[in-house]
Amino acid sequence: MFSRDTWKEIFDTIKKNKLRTFLSGFTVALGIFIVVILVGFTNGLQNTFDEFFSDDATNTFFLFPGRTSEPYKGYKSGRRIEFDNSDIADIKENFPMFLEYITPRTTRSALVKYKGESNNYTNRAVGPAHQFNEKTIMMKGRYINETDIQDKAKHIVIGRLVEKDLFKGEDAIGKYVDLGGSAFKIVGVFQDDGGDNEERFIYMPYTTRQLIEKSTDEVGQIILAFKPEIGYAAALTFEKQLDKFLRDKKFISPEDENGIFIRNVADNYRQNQQFAVVLGIISSVFALGTIIAGIIGISNIMVFVVKERTKELGIRKAMGATPASVIGTILMESIVITAFSGFVGMMIGVALLSSLGEKLEDFFIKNPYINMGFAIFATLVLIVFGALAGYVPARRAAKIKPIVALRDE
């Protein structure tokens, strides 16, 4: 069945029936091309969605101090609440089972100078864990580390655009800048998917900020993340317990709406998750639908091709072709055509997808792509079904009495 002669015969037939070969090949290539493109677009849509909603970590609480609006336990209303280092230590100690990481964030603004250039930048005094919270990506150098915190080192990490503004293409690592009157050494440059604003931030150790501000131990906000595996319900429990703990510690009435604020990103997170699931289902339905459409198209052309060849098959049978050889010839022919044109269609689709990149961002399709494994799988599925679709009419053709096939016009 797989002798060289058989292959020669098959390729001969393919070559000499250009229109038929082209039609079936084109159908197969188009089918697979469309599958690849649609799946890619759905993935691009998902990319846009991910970018919209998941730049920052989603298992996060933001704690803001406020000003009390009710008197409580001998304290008057209107008292300003502050967070300090002991709050961070207490939360760490009391909630180890929920807590993934915790970091303070004290936001200030300062004039930053380097050689002739200067500009005002927001700087955030943070702990090392802040990097996970903002999903800060280091381009070069490193982020603030524990040693910086302990040494109260005058080290900063600057955004990509800060480097661009001040250094004009020069490498900023190891250079010193004047930040609010003190010299700081740049230890890292980062980028952030959150947009241009986020790339104009400067990060410094929170202990350094405290040192500059007359050795206080005050911190602006506290950001903490719960372990994602605890789930949404436990996160809500954690939020309640944390709220109670801080109110007890700071003597804030349980009814006071202004003393302290906890923003729970998990709420957004949950909605986003649901949306992502729906989007995932839609894209699966899309992929399945297009594959089925492709199968139907390919089956159609296969049935047509075999029908068209009925007379030829009758002649071959009269010349001594066995049913097995008739089926084998048709099948191998259709597999050769579908495999080749399927591969071509897939490659064109993949090439088109990767050339699109961000060109369709206006239509919410960003960096459309298809998982290569899935693309090959889909192509194989279409080839197998194409062959199956060819097999059924081929078997029928092989069963037809030669005399009936010969009469076919």
Place this chain on the structure above:
Amino acid sequence: MIEIKDLHKSYKMGSNSLHVLKGINFSAKAGELVAIMGSSGSGKSTLLNILGMLDEADSGEYTLDGVPIRDLSETKAAQYRNKFLGFVFQSFNLINYKSAMENVALPLYYQRVARKERQEKALNYLERVGLKEWAEHLPNELSGGQKQRVAIARAMAAEPKVLLADEPTGALDSKTSYEVMDLIQKINDEGNTILVVTHEEDIAHMCKRIVHLRDGVIVEDKKVEQVRASEYVQ
């Protein structure tokens, strides 16, 4: 060579069935050139199709070269056809995308003859039908007579025991018909057994024996003085 006893065949046409062959007894020896005649509907083509294993009889015996032809699977039938029989059809039935030579080589392909040898043989047979120069031409570049000669070359290429021709001249004008019959006679002269179905008297008289069919039975079976087709061919 061919032995047929009490052959019956009927076709089902909806609820009623059409009894086409009603007990045919017939035999042909090696080297015979037999014309099977009859008006349309007499069952002559059906008989030829059964002889050619293109169709099956309902009952009766059929022995070809000592081999009983009975309850054949499609695969077995295909192998027997390939080994025993060569076909010539009224409508030529050449594969239109294959050149004359490739068409002639087709039965050899199914005999698993190597490609080179196939082509040599095919060319040889094309030469014998006078079409060597047309070997590379497609069927639609050939005249009707040329097509039928290619078909005869194809039927001969497999070196069959019996050559079956179903109205081989039915689609040809008389001049070309005689050329084709001349060729058939020459092949018969070499000792090949040939059965020709025809309804033309003059064609039938170019054979050595005429069998008349009417309404599914043989009404006449006679030997005739063969008219040589070459007399009509310049």
